[in-house]
Amino acid sequence: MGxxxxxxFYWLAxxxxxxxxxxxxxxxxxxLLSFQGPDGGLTFPMNGISTHWxxxxxxxxxxxxxxxxxxxxxxxxxxxxxxxxxVLSLLAGLAYRKRFRGADQLLFVVIASLIMPSIVxxxxxxxxxxxxxxxxxxxxxxxxxxxxxTAMGLFTSALGAHLTWTLxxxxxxxxxxxxxxxxxxxxxxxxxxxxPWQALRHVVLPIIGPSVVGIxxxxxxxxxxxxxxxxxxxxxxxxxxxxxxxxxxxxTTPVIYALGTLTTAVSLLMIxxxxxxxxxxxxxxxxxxxxxxx
Numbered sequence: 001m002g003x004x005x006x007x008x009f010y011w012l013a014x015x016x017x018x019x020x021x022x023x024x025x026x027x028x029x030x031x032l033l034s035f036q037g038p039d040g041g042l043t044f045p046m047n048g049i050s051t052h053w054x055x056x057x058x059x060x061x062x063x064x065x066x067x068x069x070x071x072x073x074x075x076x077x078x079x080x081x082x083x084x085x086x087v088l089s090l091l092a093g094l095a096y097r098k099r100f101r102g103a104d105q106l107l108f109v110v111i112a113s114l115i116m117p118s119i120v121x122x123x124x125x126x127x128x129x130x131x132x133x134x135x136x137x138x139x140x141x142x143x144x145x146x147x148x149x150t151a152m153g154l155f156t157s158a159l160g161a162h163l164t165w166t167l168x169x170x171x172x173x174x175x176x177x178x179x180x181x182x183x184x185x186x187x188x189x190x191x192x193x194x195x196p197w198q199a200l201r202h203v204v205l206p207i208i209g210p211s212v213v214g215i216x217x218x219x220x221x222x223x224x225x226x227x228x229x230x231x232x233x234x235x236x237x238x239x240x241x242x243x244x245x246x247x248x249x250x251x252t253t254p255v256i257y258a259l260g261t262l263t264t265a266v267s268l269l270m271i272x273x274x275x276x277x278x279x280x281x282x283x284x285x286x287x288x289x290x291x292x293x294x
Contacts, residue, residue: 085219093174118228
């Protein structure tokens with residue numbers, strides 16, 4: 001017990017510290033540069049410390065783009081993706097608790113979207129909607145075809161592109177959840193006269209609730225910063241990551257760093273909210289377990 005740690009421990013600790021620095025170094029750099037003074041530039045050394053660039057972002061935005069409309073679009077899309085990811089992943093997880101015809105093939109199709117390059121998925125969805133647009137313009141009645149432009153949009157093609165990214169993660173998490181789930185709780189509720197819906201609502205969902213919140217967090221954060229899958233499938237109105245990417249070559253002031261800090265803050269806020277919800281649900285888990293077993 002009195003022996004010191006081997007030298008390999010310190011080498012591995014130093015390697016881990018470098019890994020953490022590699023992950024968070026760019027974020028910390030953007031954070032620091034966003035708080036430069038009015039005469040600050042895009043590189044170190046910093047020229048003063050202030051919130052000048054946040055004020056400029058709030059009042060003036062970015063040149064030639066309505067940044068707050070893009071911000072609102074990304075939030076709305078992220079919320080819809082989060083809800084659909086939770087609902088569809090939960091339903092799929094419940095379905096896969098029993099064997100059914102075509103289960104393996106369906107799983108392979110879902111997981112395949114993780115293997116395909118993101119830009120290929122985006123191009124495929126964009127091409128699919130262009131074919132649909134051509135078909136509508138050619139074969140639809142004149143009353144419908146007149147004034148028709150495209151079916152591509154935030155909650156059509158872009159939503160589908162984001163779900164190809166978030167649903168596989170949600171489904172894999174649900175598999176892990178139900179692999180650890182003790183079915184005796186559900187069986188006890190059924191023995192006491194609960195219907196399948198009552199057992200799901202009052203026993204299953206309270207027990208798996210923290211993990212379901214984690215799926216929702218995955219859904220929002222993966223949608224919030226997605227660029228490649230959105231680039232060819234979003235239509236005419238860009239999301240915030242696309243607008244931010246487009247401004248990296250034209251904005252020459254730290255206002256773009258202030259926007260980057262703001263988007264990071266939104267992600268951290270969602271993580272904090274999710275962790276708070278998980279802690280609250282975990283406090284109620286013993287009550288759900290006791291209620292199911294009595």
